[in-house]
Amino acid sequence: MTSPTIELFKKRFTESGGRLFMPTRQDVPTILKTIQNHERARRILIEEPVLRIFPLNTTPFPGASTEILSFGDRKHSTRSAHLERLRDIDMAISTVDGLVAETGSILMVHRNHPGQWHVLLPPAVVFLASPHQLIGDLEALFARLSRELESLEDGYHLITGPSKTADIEKQLVIGMHGPRSVYLLLLSDAPSPERDPTA
Amino acid sequence: MDHNPLTNPTRNAPASGFKQWVRLYLQNSRYRENIRRATEHALEQRRLAVDEIPDWERLRQEGHRRKQQIIDHLPEHLNQFIENARARGIVVYQAPDARTANQFVEQIARQHGVRRIVKSKSMVTEEIGLNAHLQQNGLEVVETDLGEYIVQLAGETPVHLVGPALHKSRQEIGQLFAEKLGVTYTEDPSELTRLARNILREKFLTADMGITGANFGIVDSGRVVVVENEGNARLCMTLPRIRVVIMGMERLIPSEADLPLFLTLLCRSATGQRLTSYVSITGGPASSPSPEGPEKVYYVVVDNGRSRLLQDPHLKKALYCIRCAACYNICPIYQTIGGHAYGWVYQGPIGAVITPELSGDQRADDLPFASTLCGACSDICPVKIPLHHLLLYQRQRIVQRTSGPHSEKLGFALFEKLARHSMLWNRMIRLLGKVQRVFPGELPVPGWTHSRIFPRVEWPTFTQWWQKHKRKTP
Ligand code: SF4
Numbered sequence: 115m116t117s118p119t120i121e122l123f124k125k126r127f128t129e130s131g132g133r134l135f136m137p138t139r140q141d142v143p144t145i146l147k148t149i150q151n152h153e154r155a156r157r158i159l160i161e162e163p164v165l166r167i168f169p170l171n172t173t174p175f176p177g178a179s180t181e182i183l184s185f186g187d188r189k190h191s192t193r194s195a196h197l198e199r200l201r202d203i204d205m206a207i208s209t210v211d212g213l214v215a216e217t218g219s220i221l222m223v224h225r226n227h228p229g230q231w232h233v234l235l236p237p238a239v240v241f242l243a244s245p246h247q248l249i250g251d252l253e254a255l256f257a258r259l260s261r262e263l264e265s266l267e268d269g270y271h272l273i274t275g276p277s278k279t280a281d282i283e284k285q286l287v288i289g290m291h292g293p294r295s296v297y298l299l300l301l302s303d304a305p306s307p308e309r310d311p312t313a
Numbered sequence: 314m315d316h317n318p319l320t321n322p323t324r325n326a327p328a329s330g331f332k333q334w335v336r337l338y339l340q341n342s343r344y345r346e347n348i349r350r351a352t353e354h355a356l357e358q359r360r361l362a363v364d365e366i367p368d369w370e371r372l373r374q375e376g377h378r379r380k381q382q383i384i385d386h387l388p389e390h391l392n393q394f395i396e397n398a399r400a401r402g403i404v405v406y407q408a409p410d411a412r413t414a415n416q417f418v419e420q421i422a423r424q425h426g427v428r429r430i431v432k433s434k435s436m437v438t439e440e441i442g443l444n445a446h447l448q449q450n451g452l453e454v455v456e457t458d459l460g461e462y463i464v465q466l467a468g469e470t471p472v473h474l475v476g477p478a479l480h481k482s483r484q485e486i487g488q489l490f491a492e493k494l495g496v497t498y499t500e501d502p503s504e505l506t507r508l509a510r511n512i513l514r515e516k517f518l519t520a521d522m523g524i525t526g527a528n529f530g531i532v533d534s535g536r537v538v539v540v541e542n543e544g545n546a547r548l549c550m551t552l553p554r555i556r557v558v559i560m561g562m563e564r565l566i567p568s569e570a571d572l573p574l575f576l577t578l579l580c581r582s583a584t585g586q587r588l589t590s591y592v593s594i595t596g597g598p599a600s601s602p603s604p605e606g607p608e609k610v611y612y613v614v615v616d617n618g619r620s621r622l623l624q625d626p627h628l629k630k631a632l633y634c635i636r637c638a639a640c641y642n643i644c645p646i647y648q649t650i651g652g653h654a655y656g657w658v659y660q661g662p663i664g665a666v667i668t669p670e671l672s673g674d675q676r677a678d679d680l681p682f683a684s685t686l687c688g689a690c691s692d693i694c695p696v697k698i699p700l701h702h703l704l705l706y707q708r709q710r711i712v713q714r715t716s717g718p719h720s721e722k723l724g725f726a727l728f729e730k731l732a733r734h735s736m737l738w739n740r741m742i743r744l745l746g747k748v749q750r751v752f753p754g755e756l757p758v759p760g761w762t763h764s765r766i767f768p769r770v771e772w773p774t775f776t777q778w779w780q781k782h783k784r785k786t787p
Contacts, residue, residue: 126587188603193554196604201518217588224596229605230551234544252573252588260570269536269596274588277544281460281476282502283347283483284354290459290506291513292544292591 119215119248120300126218130275131288132296138303142168146207146240149297150175153238155204159183161228163209164242167301170207178204185228196229206232210243212258213300216251217274220298224268233273238295245300331656331679338654344480348472348651351479352642358585359639365587366577376578377697380633383532383565387623387632390532390565391614397535398612401597405612407562411441414615418443418524418557419450421611425555427452427521431513433539433546434458435526436474436636437561437615439658440671443524454524455516457545459509466493472652473660474638475583480651513545523549523607527560528635529575530612531594533568537612540579542590550595556607558595562614563623563632569594575635578695582637618671627706631666633696640690640700646683655680662690662700666707678715681707720759739776746770 127134137145150158155178160170162184174180187196212221220241224230233239249255259266277292288294338344363369383390395405408414422430430447432454438444444454444465456465460477464470467489471477478486487500496508525546527537537558539546550556566575572594580586598610622628641647641661652660657668657677665680681704690700716722731738749756749769756767773781 130587130590188601188605191604193604193606197518197552219588219592229603230547231605234547234551252576256569256572266594267596267600269594271547271591271593272588274586274590274592277542277590279459279506279543280584281458281463281478282481282486282505284351284476284479285483285502287503287506290510290543290545291457291517291548 119250120245123213123215123218123248126215127213127275127298128218130218131278132218132275132298134298134300136300136302139168139301142242142299142301145299146170147175149238149240150178150205153205153295155238157181157203158205158207159200159203159232159236160207161209161232163227164207167209167244168242183228183232188228196231200229200231200235203232203236205238205240206236207240207242208233210241210247210298211270212255213243213248213298214250214252214255214272215248217272219272219274220296221249221255221270221272223262223265223270225265230271234292237289237293238297239293240297240299242299242301245302330676331654331683334656335650335654335683338650343482343485344651344653345649347480347482349648351473351476352648355475355585355638355642359582359642360585362581362585362587366581372574372578373695373697375574376635376695377633379567379571379574380635380696381630383567384563384623384629384632387563387565390567391562394530394532394535394565395612395614397533398597399535401535401610402600403535403597403610403612405614407614408616410617411615414441414559414613414617415443415446417613418559419447419452421555421557422447422452422522425521425609427555429453429455429516429520430522430524431455431457431517431520431545431549431553432461432524433526433541433549434461434477435524435559436471436658437526437617438524438559439471441559441615441617443559455513455520457513457517457549458541458543459506459545462509462513463489466490470653470658473641474636476638480653517548517552520553522555522557523551523553524557524559525549527558527564528579529572530560530565530614531567531569531572532565536569536594536596538572538576539593539595540576540589540591541593542584542586544591547591547593550593551605551607554606554608555611556595556609557611557613559613559615562616562619563634579635579637582635582639582693582695618673621670621673622667625670627703628666628670630698631663631703633698634663634667635696637695639693639695643689643693645685645687645689650683655683662704663698666700666703669707669711675715678711681705681711739774742770742774742776746772746774 124134135145158175158178158180160182162182164170210220211223211226276288276294276296277290278288279290280286398405406417430452447454456462463478463486472480483500483502486505487498490496490505491498525539528540529538580588598608599606622632640663644661647661655664657664659668665683668677668680684704686701688701694700731741
């Protein structure tokens with residue numbers, strides 16, 4: 115991935131209202147704690163795929179409860195129990211399936227995650243990604259997606275910045291129905307997928 | 314405005330006539346000021362976003378071309394779309410009109426024991442009067458887009474495609490919330506937003522059915538695309554057990570490969586964004602066990618007069634519309650009178666073109682005349698619909714159908730007589746000039762000089778001047 119693409123992504127992602135960090139793997143726990151502090155998060159949910167790129171379950175957040183949302187939960191949890199569990203989460207941590215530089219967007223392919231509610235319901239969501247997931251523009255994104263039809267079965271979506279509205283006198287207000295804070299930790303030293311021993 | 318003309322185009326159109334509505338709204342200076350500010354702001358945002366794209370013109374042409382391909386063979390594409398959606402386990406219903414669409418949705422709600430419905434913004438549901446139908450049948454329907462929620466609380470209808478409540482000031486919204494929700498008055502947009510968020514979140518968590526519109530239906534995958542900023546459409550699509558998508562039958566694009574183009578055209582034209590906060594490309598019901606669902610997905614594909622547009626070689630171009638509202642914002646008429654004065658669900662230039670066909674109601678015949686024919690709408694339209702030509706074309710059709718007012722026919726017959734005989738014409742002009750010199754005030758012509766100035770005859774007239782000067786030229 116060429117660095118102009120990274121530069122463009124950084125610019126566009128930030129312009130859309132997202133907050134970007136480019137930590138080394140070593141720095142991740144510190145940054146997450148800073149975010150937790152800033153968001154005053156008491157209940158934190160981590161989706162299972164995160165653990166494949168970063169062993170977060172060994173990183174306790176001070177004064178917060180941390181739980182894992184796993185694919186196995188899908189089979190066992192009932193709808194109401196699942197909703198009960200997710201409705202009061204303060205912060206979720208999730209992986210992404212792509213990043214679009216042109217628009218500063220995050221791609222979520224539903225089949226790759228144990229659910230969709232966790233990136234929508236809490237006021238803050240933190241995404242972990244690595245630079246090899248960057249895609250230049252929408253054209254390139256949809257060209258790539260057309261080769262992955264199988265995984266798209268359940269649908270997919272793009273997230274560009276926080277939830278917002280301008281319905282009152284055209285004044286921008288952040289955090290309407292979805293998260294008001296969207297963080298992205300772009301791991302600067304993340305191994306590429308081929309060489310990632312945990313992948 | 315404390316009363317509002319319509320909840321449904323066929324039932325509550327301005328019986329007293331379009332001109333009366335316009336007069337009424339022109340007197341409301343706060344409403345007009347809010348409309349002016351909002352349209353100016355939207356145009357500026359759009360300009361900045363479009364300036365970023367060097368080949369915008371080419372994109373517009375491309376958008377026009379791809380929509381043309383779809384609309385020229387709409388029945389085939391529609392069948393393909395429906396077949397692909399059904400292969401995903403989606404139940405598809407083609408509704409010929411508003412009544413059948415509403416009944417179908419009500420029936421699904423009954424079948425699944427639905428009590429509470431959450432809804433995201435969808436113009437086609439406004440067009441068919443879905444909310445009123447469901448509410449009359451004992452179902453609770455909650456609009457969840459902030460602007461829609463505001464107009465629902467106020468008992469009004471959207472004033473604009475993209476900003477349903479942009480005619481209201483923060484003070485009016487503050488008063489409305491205090492009155493309807495029993496909260497302490499505030500006019501702070503962030504605080505009002507927070508209040509609405511909390512109330513609506515509870516509704517989401519307890520809703521049985523979610524209804525959304527669709528910005529695009531994708532022919533070769535049977536998916537739909539929903540574009541939004543608040544996240545309410547995503548909540549509507551993913552939280553409740555039952556998902557219903559209601560869409561006009563023309564809303565198709567060929568494939569997902571067309572999305573870069575159409576998302577660029579739509580987002581930049583509508584809100585001046587590179588992309589809205591959320592763009593969802595939905596699948597069918599959950600394919601593996603999941604507590605999240607939805608368990609069932611329905612598409613309701615609505616005709617409701619669109620076939621009438623499709624049958625006309627010119628008017629069918631109006632079906633290319635991607636509902637960005639850029640033509641509303643740039644239209645000098647819309648800027649001046651605002652959406653409610655139109656008295657119909659679709660307003661601005663595109664509304665004036667399609668409403669006579671969609672409604673099949675003669676009271677909509679005034680709309681195509683509410684235009685200066687300046688062509689700004691055609692210039693701004695991201696899919697290059699020749700809107701001002703279509704407005705003119707609609708006028709012709711209406712005049713032919715209704716044969717126009719008698720006085721106008723008489724006037725034109727007289728004009729024809731005079732214009733064919735130069736002697737008569739010259740005499741007439743001279744006479745008119747004399748009259749105008751004796752009575753320097755406005756010459757009143759009923760129904761015409763009301764909004765126009767009668768031209769003054771220049772003195773001497775050109776023929777007099779020519780008689781005098783022609784010999785002097787070598
Ligand atoms: S007619 Fe063109 S400009 Fe008007 S809303 Fe439709 S797409 Fe937008």
